[in-house]
Amino acid sequence: DIVMTQTPLSSPVTLGQPASISCRSSQSLVHSDGNTYLSWLQQRPGQPPRLLIYKISNRFSGVPDRFSGSGAGTDFTLKISRVEAEDVGVYYCMQATQFPWTFGQGTKVEIK
């Protein structure tokens, strides 16, 4: 299985300030078709996960442009340009390049 490792596990952020979450995979996520199937999901308290970003950097429908994804190979980053109160929650990276699909441990974003 591909292991997904996120850092940090907790990220206290001041409102309006940026936040960054790193996700590293135990092997390259480049698929044989040339695509990299790395997604980011947000889980607000008491809510199901919500897709934010797919294929490294593509924002899903309705996702604010303050969220951005980058990276390649085994190293990926989710950035929030200016954290808002509604961004509080746990963020997960997920790989779908190889079965079984696997998730990171989650990074909790909270307001200082």
Next chain:
Amino acid sequence: QITLKESGPTLVKPTQTLTLTCTFSGFSLSTSGVGVGWIRQPPGKALEWLALIYWDDDKRYSPSLKSRLTITKDTSKNQVVLTMTNMDPVDTATYYCAHSHWTLFDYWGQGTLVTVSS
């Protein structure tokens, strides 16, 4: 719009078999590239991918749970069923179903909490 809803027992006893149903709307499970997956989350813990069934009946399972899981679909009823045998207290979790388009989960159900206890 796409919606999914999980249903099933909230409490099961150890060794029993869990049967969960995902009832969906807004898409067809006979459309190329479409799938429905199951993911679980123990209280306070991370997400764990369990199984996925595609429009062409291709089925994928978590290797660590494969011997206990079965996923099926009923396209006419817009339902996907997951069964998990030999339930244990460590299987206590919120179980989610989600719509998949090829290689992502873009729509999720609200989840259903299943507690395993005697």
